[in-house]
Amino acid sequence: MWNSLCTNNLVMFCKALLLVLVLRALTSTAASQIPSDNDVSIRDRARRIEPFISESSRRYGVDPRVLRILCFIESRYRLDAVSPKGARGPMQFMPDTAIRYGLSNPHDPQQAIDAAARYLRDLLRRFGGRIDLALAAYNAGEGTVESFRTGRPLVLPTGKVINSRGQITGGIPPYRETQQYVRSIIALVGFQNPKRDYANKPTRPSRSTTEREDSFIEIQ
Numbered sequence: 001m002w003n004s005l006c007t008n009n010l011v012m013f014c015k016a017l018l019l020v021l022v023l024r025a026l027t028s029t030a031a032s033q034i035p036s037d038n039d040v041s042i043r044d045r046a047r048r049i050e051p052f053i054s055e056s057s058r059r060y061g062v063d064p065r066v067l068r069i070l071c072f073i074e075s076r077y078r079l080d081a082v083s084p085k086g087a088r089g090p091m092q093f094m095p096d097t098a099i100r101y102g103l104s105n106p107h108d109p110q111q112a113i114d115a116a117a118r119y120l121r122d123l124l125r126r127f128g129g130r131i132d133l134a135l136a137a138y139n140a141g142e143g144t145v146e147s148f149r150t151g152r153p154l155v156l157p158t159g160k161v162i163n164s165r166g167q168i169t170g171g172i173p174p175y176r177e178t179q180q181y182v183r184s185i186i187a188l189v190g191f192q193n194p195k196r197d198y199a200n201k202p203t204r205p206s207r208s209t210t211e212r213e214d215s216f217i218e219i220q
Contacts, residue, residue, distance in 0.1 A: 042076055042077060045076070045078065046068075046072075046077050048077070048109065049077055049090060049109045049113060050068075052109050052110045052113040052114070053067050053068050053071070055114075056113050056114045056116075056117035056118075057117055059114070060117040060118050060120070060121040061121060062121050062124070063189070065188075065189045066120065066135075066185065066189055067113065067116065067117055067120065070091070070120070070135070070185060071090050071091060071113070071116070073184060073185060074090065074091055074092040075090045075091070075092055079107050079108075079109055088106040089105075089106030089108075089109075089112045090107075090109055090112050090113070091106070091112045091113060091115070093106040093112065093115065093116070097119065101115040101118060101119055102115070103115040119138070120134060120138065123138060123142065126142065127145070130171070131191060132172065132182050132186060133145055133149070133171045133172070135181065135182045135185055136171060136172050136173060136178050136181075136182050139177070139181045139182070140173050140175060140178045143156075143162070144162050144173050145171045145172070145173065146171075147163040147173075148163055148168065148170070148171055148172065148173050149169075149171035150168070151163070151166045151168040152166065153165075
């Protein structure tokens with residue numbers, strides 16, 4: 001009986017050890033599939049994703065300048081970027097938005113940029129072509145922008161209430177981060193009137209826009 005008990009314990013131990021080794025191997029494999037940008041310059045990272053930006057901007061009819069600078073602001077073009085809030089990849093998709101847009105791997109640049117271009121197109125449609133509101137929604141969420149646009153408080157699934165006082169700001173949330181985010185992208189693209197200019201966007205970036213982008217990259 002003692003020998004039988006020892007044998008059973010040994011078998012259970014071996015099975016547990018095998019499970020641990022398998023899980024460790026799977027974790028290691030998953031981690032290795034996320035490319036590291038530690039030794040890649042920001043200009044090389046920008047060049048790497050540029051074909052995907054050009055392709056996706058044409059496919060969904062969004063301004064490539066906005067998509068390019070959005071990626072820079074979000075992640076500095078890093079494929080391995082992960083925010084403290086759980087946003088992932090070069091376009092910093094949160095898990096629920098990634099699921100909504102069928103993004104299985106937010107660290108894959110082609111997938112991520114394609115999903116971001118489609119998301120930006122949808123946001124522009126939702127907010128009547130207002131690039132400022134679309135950018136605010138990309139940063140803070142569509143529901144948050146709608147809440148500050150209408151003055152209706154928003155209750156999140158977690159129970160947190162957005163805009164509990166019913167403020168109406170025109171749509172841009174009164175968050176310093178979001179306001180700076182919107183201002184930075186609009187300034188870099190060069191829109192003089194973000195409520196109007198997006199509908200008349202140029203098909204190719206102007207020299208001044210390219211110079212603004214290059215200057216911004218240089219000082220980072």
